[in-house]
Amino acid sequence: MNYQLTETPEGIALTLPSQVKWRAYQIDFGQGPLRYRFEHLQGRNELIAKAIGWKKGDSFQVFDTTAGLGREAFLLAALGCQVTLFERHTAIATLLKDGLQRAMTDPTLANIIERMKLIESCAIEYLNNNTLPDLPDVIYCDPMFEARTKSAAVKKEMQILQSVVGSDADASQLVEISLKFAKKRVVVKRAHAAPTLKSNPDLVFKARSHRFDVYIKT
Numbered sequence: 059m060n061y062q063l064t065e066t067p068e069g070i071a072l073t074l075p076s077q078v079k080w081r082a083y084q085i086d087f088g089q090g091p092l093r094y095r096f097e098h099l100q101g102r103n104e105l106i107a108k109a110i111g112w113k114k115g116d117s118f119q120v121f122d123t124t125a126g127l128g129r130e131a132f133l134l135a136a137l138g139c140q141v142t143l144f145e146r147h148t149a150i151a152t153l154l155k156d157g158l159q160r161a162m163t164d165p166t167l168a169n170i171i172e173r174m175k176l177i178e179s180c181a182i183e184y185l186n187n188n189t190l191p192d193l194p195d196v197i198y199c200d201p202m203f204e205a206r207t208k209s210a211a212v213k214k215e216m217q218i219l220q221s222v223v224g225s226d227a228d229a230s231q232l233v234e235i236s237l238k239f240a241k242k243r244v245v246v247k248r249a250h251a252a253p254t255l256k257s258n259p260d261l262v263f264k265a266r267s268h269r270f271d272v273y274i275k276t
C-alpha cells in the first residue's frame with residue numbers, strides 16, 4: 059500500500075510512507091490555504107465562478123463529480139451554491155468526510171458546509187443508476203491526468219492524489235454523461251496544455267497552470 063490512513067485525536071490523517079517532507083495530511087477547511095482562499099473569495103471575479111456562469115445571488119445546484127480533497131467544492135459552496143460532491147476512492151472519501159464533519163463544528167464555516175453533501179460513489183454509476191428528483195444546473199469535472207512530473211515541487215495535495223488515486227481513465231465518459239444531466243453547463247478543469255476531453259468547448263477560461271473548458275447546454 060502506498061499510503062496509510064490513521065485515526066488521530068484530531069481526526070483522520072493520511073501519510074505517504076515515501077514522503078519525508080511532511081508527516082500527515084488532513085483536510086482542514088478552517089485553516090491554511092483553504093481558509094485563506096475562503097477569506098479572500100472574490101465573488102464573480104473568481105475564475106471558477108465565471109466558468110460555472112455564477113453571478114451574485116445565484117444559488118446554483120452543482121454536482122462536483124470529482125470531489126477529491128473538496129477544495130473546489132468548498133469554494134463553490136462558499137459562493138452560495140448547493141454542492142453535491144461525488145468521490146469514488148474510499149481513502150479520499152474517508153478523508154473528505156472527516157474534514158466535513160470537523161468543519162461542521164466550526165461556527166464560521168457551518169453554513170457553508172451545510173451546502174456540501176458527499177456521496178461516496180462513482181458519479182458515472184450514480185448518474186446511470188439513479189432517478190434524480192432535480193437535475194443540477196452545473197456539473198463540474200476535474201479528473202486526474204497523467205502526472206507530467208514527479209518533482210518534489212509538486213504540491214502536497216497533488217502528491218496525495220497522484221499516489222492514492224493515480225489517473226482517471228474514464229474521464230471522457232464522465233464528461234459525456236455529465237452533458238446529458240446538466241441543465242445549464244458542464245465545466246471541465248484541465249491542466250494548462252492538456253487536450254480537451256470533448257472537442258470544441260463553447261468557452262475556455264484560462265489560468266496560469268490550468269483552464270476551464272465550458273460546454274453550454276442549449
Ligand SMILES: C[S@@+](CC[C@H](N)C(=O)[O-])C[C@H]1O[C@@H](n2cnc3c(N)ncnc32)[C@H](O)[C@@H]1O
Pocket residue numbers: 123124125126127128129130131144145146147150179180181182200201202203219223226232
Ligand atoms: C484531480 S482530483 C479532484 C480535486 C478536487 N477538484 C479538489 O478540489 O480537491 C480527482 C478526484 O476525482 C475522483 N474521481 C474521478 N472520477 C470520478 C468519478 N467518476 N466519480 C467519483 N469520483 C471520481 C478521483 O478519485 C479523485 O479523487
